[in-house]
Amino acid sequence: MFHARSFKHCKACGGAVMYQVPADDNRDRATCTLCGLVHYENPLNVVGTVPVWRDEVLLCRRNIEPRYGLWTLPAGFLELGETTAEGAVRETVEEAGARIELEGLYTVLNVVRVGQVHLFYRARLLDTEFTPGPETIEAQLFAEDSIPWDRLAFRTVRETLKRFFEDRQRGQFGMHCADVG
Numbered sequence: 001m002f003h004a005r006s007f008k009h010c011k012a013c014g015g016a017v018m019y020q021v022p023a024d025d026n027r028d029r030a031t032c033t034l035c036g037l038v039h040y041e042n043p044l045n046v047v048g049t050v051p052v053w054r055d056e057v058l059l060c061r062r063n064i065e066p067r068y069g070l071w072t073l074p075a076g077f078l079e080l081g082e083t084t085a086e087g088a089v090r091e092t093v094e095e096a097g098a099r100i101e102l103e104g105l106y107t108v109l110n111v112v113r114v115g116q117v118h119l120f121y122r123a124r125l126l127d128t129e130f131t132p133g134p135e136t137i138e139a140q141l142f143a144e145d146s147i148p149w150d151r152l153a154f155r156t157v158r159e160t161l162k163r164f165f166e167d168r169q170r171g172q173f174g175m176h177c178a179d180v181g
């Protein structure tokens with residue numbers, strides 16, 4: 001079972017934290033040894049898009065760690081105060097400087113090992129003017145036969161692209177939920 005164990009000090013009083021099962025609970029929680037505050041840790045949402053222009057997909061080359069220099073779909077952590085759709089659009093603007101119109105939710109991928117859920121929306125690019133942000137070295141359109149499969153940054157990106165091209169071949173886009181190791 002995945003444990004982040006990211007807390008060392010209490011958020012409220014700065015006291016030392018110990019992982020233990022609180023009363024009426026059934027798993028270890030970061031519990032403050034001074035004030036007793038229990039810190040709950042839950043999976044994070046990563047939201048992104050599959051931006052499409054004609055038969056090409058937009059990928060971004062990462063200018064940051066992890067996976068510096070590798071290619072990804074535009075995606076990032078969902079922020080408080082925004083919907084998954086808003087977050088997906090924001091990340092696409094921030095990373096690729098691309099103008100898009102969202103289509104349907106496309107993949108929901110559990111990455112239990114790292115405590116994340118990745119959600120990708122299909123999106124239509126409104127033009128091909130890209131102005132990548134500081135997290136991106138370059139943003140580029142790729143046809144299916146030129147996708148850099150061996151230089152993709154994340155397995156969820158690979159899974160999403162694989163399904164996208166399979167669905168496009170079939171002429172029908174479903175919605176896919178899967179677990180990624």
Ligand SMILES: [Zn+2]
Nearest residue numbers: 010013032035
């Ligand atoms: Zn405390």
